[in-house]
Amino acid sequence: MEARGAARLRAERRRTRLALAPALGVLTLLFGGALAGAARTSFVPLGGHATLDAWRAMFDDPAFGDSVRFTLQVTVLSTLSSCALALVVALAVRRRSLAVRAFLSLPVPVPHLLVALTAVLWLAPGGLADRALGGLPLTLVRDDLGLGVVLVYVYKETPFLVLLLLAAMGEALATREEAAAVLGAGPAQRLRWVVWPAVRTPLVVGAIVVAAFVLGAFEVPLTVGPSYPPTLAEFALQATQGDLLAGEGVAAATLLLTAAASTALAVLAVRLAKDVSGG
Amino acid sequence: MAESRLQRALGALLAAAFALPLVVLVVRAFADQWRAPALLPQVWGLRGVELAFSGEAAAAFGTSMLVAVVTTALALVLGWPAARVLGERRLRRPAFAFLLLAMPLLVPPYATGAGLTEWFLRLDLTDTIAGLVLAHLVAVLPYVVVVLLSAFGPQVTALEEMARANGLAPLQRWRWVTLPAVRPTLAAAAFLGFLVSWSQYGSSLAVGGGRPMLPVVMLPFVRSDPQVAASLALLFLVPAVAALALTARAARSPL
Amino acid sequence: MSGHALEIDAITVSPGGSPVLRGLSLRVAAGTRMALVGPSGAGKTTLLRAIAGLAPLDDGAVRLGDRSLRSVAPHRRGVAVVFQEPRLLPHLDVQENVALALRAAGVRRAERRAQARERLDEVGLGGFAARRTQGLSGGEQQRVALARALCGDPDLLLLDEPLAALDPNRREELRRLIVRLQRERELTTVVVTHDRAEAAELGQRLALLLEGRIVQHGTPSELFERPVSAAVARFFGVANLLRGEVRGGLLDVRGAQIEVPGPDGRATLAIRPEHARVDDACALRGIVGEAVYAGTHVKLVVDCDGQRLELHVPPAGAPSAGQEVGVELPRERLWRLPDDDEVAVS
Numbered sequence: 001m002e003a004r005g006a007a008r009l010r011a012e013r014r015r016t017r018l019a020l021a022p023a024l025g026v027l028t029l030l031f032g033g034a035l036a037g038a039a040r041t042s043f044v045p046l047g048g049h050a051t052l053d054a055w056r057a058m059f060d061d062p063a064f065g066d067s068v069r070f071t072l073q074v075t076v077l078s079t080l081s082s083c084a085l086a087l088v089v090a091l092a093v094r095r096r097s098l099a100v101r102a103f104l105s106l107p108v109p110v111p112h113l114l115v116a117l118t119a120v121l122w123l124a125p126g127g128l129a130d131r132a133l134g135g136l137p138l139t140l141v142r143d144d145l146g147l148g149v150v151l152v153y154v155y156k157e158t159p160f161l162v163l164l165l166l167a168a169m170g171e172a173l174a175t176r177e178e179a180a181a182v183l184g185a186g187p188a189q190r191l192r193w194v195v196w197p198a199v200r201t202p203l204v205v206g207a208i209v210v211a212a213f214v215l216g217a218f219e220v221p222l223t224v225g226p227s228y229p230p231t232l233a234e235f236a237l238q239a240t241q242g243d244l245l246a247g248e249g250v251a252a253a254t255l256l257l258t259a260a261a262s263t264a265l266a267v268l269a270v271r272l273a274k275d276v277s278g279g
Numbered sequence: 280m281a282e283s284r285l286q287r288a289l290g291a292l293l294a295a296a297f298a299l300p301l302v303v304l305v306v307r308a309f310a311d312q313w314r315a316p317a318l319l320p321q322v323w324g325l326r327g328v329e330l331a332f333s334g335e336a337a338a339a340f341g342t343s344m345l346v347a348v349v350t351t352a353l354a355l356v357l358g359w360p361a362a363r364v365l366g367e368r369r370l371r372r373p374a375f376a377f378l379l380l381a382m383p384l385l386v387p388p389y390a391t392g393a394g395l396t397e398w399f400l401r402l403d404l405t406d407t408i409a410g411l412v413l414a415h416l417v418a419v420l421p422y423v424v425v426v427l428l429s430a431f432g433p434q435v436t437a438l439e440e441m442a443r444a445n446g447l448a449p450l451q452r453w454r455w456v457t458l459p460a461v462r463p464t465l466a467a468a469a470f471l472g473f474l475v476s477w478s479q480y481g482s483s484l485a486v487g488g489g490r491p492m493l494p495v496v497m498l499p500f501v502r503s504d505p506q507v508a509a510s511l512a513l514l515f516l517v518p519a520v521a522a523l524a525l526t527a528r529a530a531r532s533p534l
Numbered sequence: 535m536s537g538h539a540l541e542i543d544a545i546t547v548s549p550g551g552s553p554v555l556r557g558l559s560l561r562v563a564a565g566t567r568m569a570l571v572g573p574s575g576a577g578k579t580t581l582l583r584a585i586a587g588l589a590p591l592d593d594g595a596v597r598l599g600d601r602s603l604r605s606v607a608p609h610r611r612g613v614a615v616v617f618q619e620p621r622l623l624p625h626l627d628v629q630e631n632v633a634l635a636l637r638a639a640g641v642r643r644a645e646r647r648a649q650a651r652e653r654l655d656e657v658g659l660g661g662f663a664a665r666r667t668q669g670l671s672g673g674e675q676q677r678v679a680l681a682r683a684l685c686g687d688p689d690l691l692l693l694d695e696p697l698a699a700l701d702p703n704r705r706e707e708l709r710r711l712i713v714r715l716q717r718e719r720e721l722t723t724v725v726v727t728h729d730r731a732e733a734a735e736l737g738q739r740l741a742l743l744l745e746g747r748i749v750q751h752g753t754p755s756e757l758f759e760r761p762v763s764a765a766v767a768r769f770f771g772v773a774n775l776l777r778g779e780v781r782g783g784l785l786d787v788r789g790a791q792i793e794v795p796g797p798d799g800r801a802t803l804a805i806r807p808e809h810a811r812v813d814d815a816c817a818l819r820g821i822v823g824e825a826v827y828a829g830t831h832v833k834l835v836v837d838c839d840g841q842r843l844e845l846h847v848p849p850a851g852a853p854s855a856g857q858e859v860g861v862e863l864p865r866e867r868l869w870r871l872p873d874d875d876e877v878a879v880s
Contacts, residue, residue, distance in 0.1 A: 004592040005548030016369050019360035023424055024379055026357055030395065030417045031383050037397030038390060089293055096290040103294035109470075109519050110301065111478030113494050114512045117501050121303045121509070128303060131316045159297055209384060216387020219480040219494065223501050233389055233481070248393075255390035262385045437621050443608045444586045444615035446635040446686050455637070459625040 035259070041252035054249030058239075058257075061250075066229035071215060071258075074146045074231065078153035079211045083203060085154060086161035090199070091191075093162070094169045101166065107159045115156045116223035119148060141224050148224035149231075157210045164202040173198050204273040211269075212262040216255075232258045304516070307509035327506035336496050336511055343477060343493040344518065345408060350415040351472035354423040355465070357416075362424045362468075366431030380421040391417050392485025399486055406490045414482040415475075423472045430464030470526040474519060537565030537722040538599030538689045540585070545594030547577075547584045554580045555746045557594065562739075564599075565720035567713070569737025569754075571727055573769065576743045578726040582692050585724065586615050598690055598722075609638070611690075614683035618695040620675035622667040628678055629654065629663040635686025653681040657711060673704035677711065684715060691716065693725040697732060709735055730770050734758065742766055759806065760869050767804045767871070773844035774810060775871075776803045776863075788839040790818035793865045802871045807833070807844040809867035812853060816860035825855045836861055 042054045058064055093100055107115060122128045124141040141148045173195065180194045218233035225231065230238060236251040236258075307313070308327050310320030365373060383391065392414050396405060404410035435457065442456045458465075483492040493515055500508035540562040547555040554577045562568040572578050583589035585596055587608035596603045603611050614635070622631050629650040630637070636646035651663050657677040667675065676696060683691060696712065697705040713736065716723045727733050733740050734754035741751035750762045761767035764775055776787055780801045784791045794803055808831070820838030832852040834845040836859060843861055853859050 005546075005551050005553060008548075008590060008592075009551040016364050019364045020370075020376060022357040023361035023420060024376060026416065027379055027383065027420055030413060031379075031386075031391060033398055034391035034394030034417065035386075036394070038394030041393070041397050092286065092293060093290045096287065100290045100294045103298045106298040106301065109474055109523055111474075111494065111515060111519070113478065113480065113497060114301075114304065114515060117505075117508055117512055118300050118303060120501055121307050121505060122300060126315045128318065131318055134316075155297065155300075212385040212387075216389060217481060218389065219498060222498060233387060236389065236393075237484075252393055252397075255387060255393055259386040259390050262387070263382070266381070266385050437617070437619065438623060440588055441615070441617060441621040442634070444588060444613065444692075445638075445682065446609045446614075447638045448609055451638050455634075456623060459623065462625075 090165035327510035331510040347476040362427035366428035389481030392482030426468040430461035569733040571733035572743035614688035813862040
């Protein structure tokens with residue numbers, strides 16, 4: 001009899017795996033295939049033998065070093081500013097009306113490219129801000145520091161992060177805050193002991209998503225970024241546009257490196273978040 | 280009181296700061312002449328819209344739409360059973376599944392697109408709708424699964440059980456109980472999936488160079504002709520807004 | 535209509551892989567109400583789910599009338615279930631919720647709505663047909679769930695803690711309603727509850743489930759007054775268990791000789807707190823350790839030289855804590871447990 005129960009349990013587990021199979025199978029095949037394909041492109045030029053030429057060419061390119069520095073700078077600045085601003089905004093609007101929140105989340109469904117275009121129309125020399133103010137104090141579009149890129153990302157990602165944070169600041173948090181207040185915790189203490197632990201995990205998750213996106217996307221730097229240095233994604237794109245055969249290999253190597261970097265970043269962030277919660 | 284009014288004003292101001300800049304897209308799209316230093320266009324007109332539609336944009340719009348719809352539908356069908364299993368916490372160790380779902384969000388779409396091209400070249404899938412759908416699926420499927428899984432859980436299971444015990448056959452249960460119960464989340468997942476595919480730039484460029492998608496067509500115009508770019512941007516926004524409206528309706532109205 | 539008897543024959547059910555019910559058998563006569571009672575975790579809900587087909591049988595058989603339900607899918611069993619929570623469908627109005635089973639059977643809209651409204655009248659929600667379910671109170675929702683269960687004209691009605699989520703007044707109303715509707719239809723009914731008083735009021739017969747086994751079944755008064763074991767006695771609130779050797783029809787309780795029924799030899803005797811009396815003429819004496827006013831009576835805990843006795847006495851003239859009293863254990867109220875072995879656990 002017990003054997004029958006165990007057999008039923010095994011069958012149930014088989015059904016569970018079967019239910020996961022379509023989604024995870026397709027992802028494994030496509031995603032694994034993509035990584036394998038990129039690796040193959042970077043190591044084996046079409047019809048040739050395996051070489052490290054593409055990787056060597058990438059590291060030898062003087063633009064590569066600048067590109068790494070520039071990409072990291074933009075990624076770190078965008079992610080940290082978005083997170084900080086999102087925390088402030090979420091705390092400011094968490095008891096506000098639905099209308100305020102809806103307005104605030106308007107940029108979430110707007111594609112990055114459109115946000116970049118909006119930034120150009122407002123902030124470029126001769127743009128709306130320039131006209132309204134009669135001159136701009138600093139260049140924000142196609143500037144060497146990539147501030148325009150950072151600004152676009154902050155504008156686009158902050159509402160996304162605010163939504164994540166507001167979801168974590170639901171009713172359960174309000175009751176816990178009440179409990180803490182009754183026990184004598186002041187506003188700052190409640191923020192530190194009740195609100196922060198509740199929003200930390202969604203914030204870290206959101207930060208990972210933002211950082212990974214900034215690291216790998218290139219429609220924004222192509223639109224509002226400087227022509228030099230390129231971000232890593234732009235660097236890869238430029239490689240394919242130059243020497244067609246060797247370029248593909250360099251591009252693939254660069255993209256693999258970017259993928260590895262964002263994965264490492266994610267692992268690091270998760271670790272860091274765990275350490276904070278442990279301490 | 281004063282403080283709460285201040286806070287309210289601050290909240291409204293913040294919301295406006297994020298929402299209002301987008302209005303410039305509409306103005307720019309219909310401004311045939313808008314010379315500095317004027318704050319409003321001198322001549323309104325449809326030059327941008329006409330130019331936008333005369334090029335490959337119309338075809339690109341169709342391709343983007345087709346790919347987004349097919350990809351989303353496919354992702355919902357493939358993702359439903361997985362979302363259900365994950366949402367009901369039926370896996371003892373779900374870490375691996377979630378890791379696999381998170382990976383495509385971490386790796387740049389241009390990288391997956393470029394990697395897939397290596398195989399698509401051999402399979403004759405480059406520049407085809409099927410190739411684009413497969414490339415987009417890598418990005419869309421994780422989003423769809425992660426959103427959809429929040430629909431499932433003890434509440435839905437309890438309703439299904441009630442239906443089972445009170446005479447509803449499997450198909451009736453799905454149609455009358457499960458589907459209405461998960462409908463708002465299903466709509467949200469579909470909307471997000473559509474949006475991710477619709478605004479996908481990296482992987483579209485990598486696998487579909489010969490079959491331009493709307494974002495790929497639009498980008499060069501940002502420098503060369505902002506009015507055309509803004510017109511294309513509106514064209515770009517229309518389905519996104521429509522999808523949002525449809526989602527909101529689907530989430531609210533009863534069957 | 536005449537009901538169908540429910541027969542459960544040696545079923546083993548293991549919902550999480552390990553058996554919760556082992557070889558359990560139970561018979562519910564056609565057209566009667568059986569209340570299944572037991573502490574939480576005893577397997578009551580599992581048994582109900584097994585009957586409904588929601589938990590698969592590892593072994594054994596379930597029959598309803600002359601049909602075996604063993605390999606019948608839940609929705610074809612002719613069984614209706616009222617769960618502890620109402621489980622109403624939020625996207626349908628009240629009448630469509632009630633008519634769910636009819637809709638499943640393909641009954642046309644006008645017809646099924648008419649029937650649903652009749653059921654709603656019966657549960658006292660006549661004007662609620664077109665309402666949404668969200669605004670209803672807990673008691674109203676549970677009555678909608680009851681109407682829904684009856685609407686499919688089931689052969690067997692299963693109720694899982696139907697009163698648990700309600701306040702005392704609503705509970706009483708719904709209890710009466712359940713009993714009335716069951717009686718009118720002569721519907722075979724199994725109702726699960728953890729509350730012994732509720733079980734006695736809901737069931738014509740009771741079955742006590744402890745750790746996956748039916749340890750006793752019978753009429754409510756049998757279970758309350760003539761428990762078969764110490765465990766049953768404890769569950770039904772028979773707080774006083776006296777153990778010892780019976781000699782010449784007398785049991786020695788701390789020096790006092792008490793008249794008991796039955797033959798000489800080792801025995802365990804049980805008496806309910808409300809059947810023991812304070813009588814200072816009695817030889818069995820003790821000190822009142824606790825006297826708690828409980829509305830309709832006073833609960834006394836009396837310590838008779840180490841033997842603890844509980845008494846429920848009328849509030850008027852009840853002794854107070856610290857007082858010495860005599861305790862009378864009337865012979866006709868003393869019940870001798872049939873199987874003595876289990877008492878050792880006490």
